[in-house]
Amino acid sequence: MGTRRVLVTGCSSGIGLAVAARLAKDELRRFKVVATMRDLRKRGPLEKAAGDSLNKTLEIKELDACCEESIRECVNSLPDRRVDVLVNNAGVGMIGPLECQSIAAMKELFDTNFFGLARLVKELLPDMKRRQSGHIVVMSSVMGIQGLLFNDVYSASKFAVEGFCESLAVQAMKFNIKTTLVEPGPVVTEFERKVYEEAEKMDLSGADEETAKIFREIYLPYSKKVFASLGQTPEEVAEQTVKVITAKEPPLRHQTNRLYMPMTALKHADPTGRLPLDTFYKMIFKHDNVFNATLGVLRLLQRRTGKKQ
Numbered sequence: 001m002g003t004r005r006v007l008v009t010g011c012s013s014g015i016g017l018a019v020a021a022r023l024a025k026d027e028l029r030r031f032k033v034v035a036t037m038r039d040l041r042k043r044g045p046l047e048k049a050a051g052d053s054l055n056k057t058l059e060i061k062e063l064d065a066c067c068e069e070s071i072r073e074c075v076n077s078l079p080d081r082r083v084d085v086l087v088n089n090a091g092v093g094m095i096g097p098l099e100c101q102s103i104a105a106m107k108e109l110f111d112t113n114f115f116g117l118a119r120l121v122k123e124l125l126p127d128m129k130r131r132q133s134g135h136i137v138v139m140s141s142v143m144g145i146q147g148l149l150f151n152d153v154y155s156a157s158k159f160a161v162e163g164f165c166e167s168l169a170v171q172a173m174k175f176n177i178k179t180t181l182v183e184p185g186p187v188v189t190e191f192e193r194k195v196y197e198e199a200e201k202m203d204l205s206g207a208d209e210e211t212a213k214i215f216r217e218i219y220l221p222y223s224k225k226v227f228a229s230l231g232q233t234p235e236e237v238a239e240q241t242v243k244v245i246t247a248k249e250p251p252l253r254h255q256t257n258r259l260y261m262p263m264t265a266l267k268h269a270d271p272t273g274r275l276p277l278d279t280f281y282k283m284i285f286k287h288d289n290v291f292n293a294t295l296g297v298l299r300l301l302q303r304r305t306g307k308k309q
């Protein structure tokens with residue numbers, strides 16, 4: 001297989017930045033990376049991470065996932081419009097009680113997380129079909145498999161992404177195009193910082209007192225503990241994304257965090273949905289001591305696994 005051109009979206013920080021830099025520095029020089037971001041003024045950290053690969057195996061271009069013209073302009077600027085691998089990574093988060101979130105904000109989130117993907121695939125799929133080759137890699141989330149308290153809208157957007165890819169994958173296969181959903185658990189990036197910052201200043205007056213209390217006093221501290229115990233680095237997710245891209249037979253789904261798998265396995269263990277529902281309910285509202293202790297054990301395991309890698 002010759003050099004493959006990989007277009008990555010959302011490379012100003014976090015996972016997108018790490019994936020772009022990792023691919024560009026590939027020892028076997030298997031990739032030409034088109035690292036895109038919506039605001040080129042934020043290119044500094046990527047330039048630094050790319051180091052010597054900048055303008056050699058990595059070029060930076062503007063692309064706003066919410067704007068069809070911006071996507072077309074970027075793709076048209078590439079030789080033969082050729083993109084062998086799309087890494088659809090751009091995404092935004094949202095947490096909090098539903099009563100405190102506006103429909104406009106929910107639509108905005110879907111515009112990036114779901115319609116951003118739809119726009120990119122619409123632009124690239126016809127060329128991939130003509131060439132009878134390509135790989136669509138999508139940064140989904142474990143929340144695209146299992147919904148989580150106070151993540152209603154974000155999780156819905158990732159479910160949309162999962163349904164879209166699962167449906168598309170069958171047709172894509174007929175044209176020799178591969179589809180992969182990368183499903184990270186918590187990853188310590190700007191994403192986490194941004195959602196907590198917004199949560200801290202969120203106006204909770206739209207919610208009743210009990211809901212506001214559950215969000216502030218139970219959900220937020222728990223969620224922070226989960227990030228601290230189970231959180232991966234963007235580099236770890238990037239490493240696994242590269243494995244998926246270079247696999248001979250890429251999977252449709254790839255979860256990056258083994259420690260998170262028991263949570264998602266509950267869903268498949270009981271088609272009625274009762275098992276995950278009861279487990280999450282008890283974990284959050286009844287057995288918080290057990291939950292905290294489990295997180296402590298998982299933190300240890302995470303450190304050990306990290307050392308072995």
Ligand SMILES: NC(=O)c1ccc[n+]([C@@H]2O[C@H](COP(=O)([O-])OP(=O)(O)OC[C@H]3O[C@@H](n4cnc5c(N)ncnc54)[C@H](OP(=O)(O)O)[C@@H]3O)[C@@H](O)[C@H]2O)c1
Pocket residue numbers: 009010011012013014015016037038039042063064065066089090091092112116139140141142183184185186187188189190191192194234
């Ligand atoms: N962090 C986690 O815990 C986690 C877990 C599972 C899945 N994910 C997914 O991983 C992906 C990357 O997230 P991250 O953790 O790396 O967060 P991040 O550091 O906040 O990066 C998000 C990237 O998306 C970009 N972006 C947002 N809207 C865009 C748009 N309209 N057009 C182009 N780029 C846009 C951001 O650009 P700006 O700098 O311009 O805003 C930024 O570069 C997301 O899809 C997220 O849902 C994250």
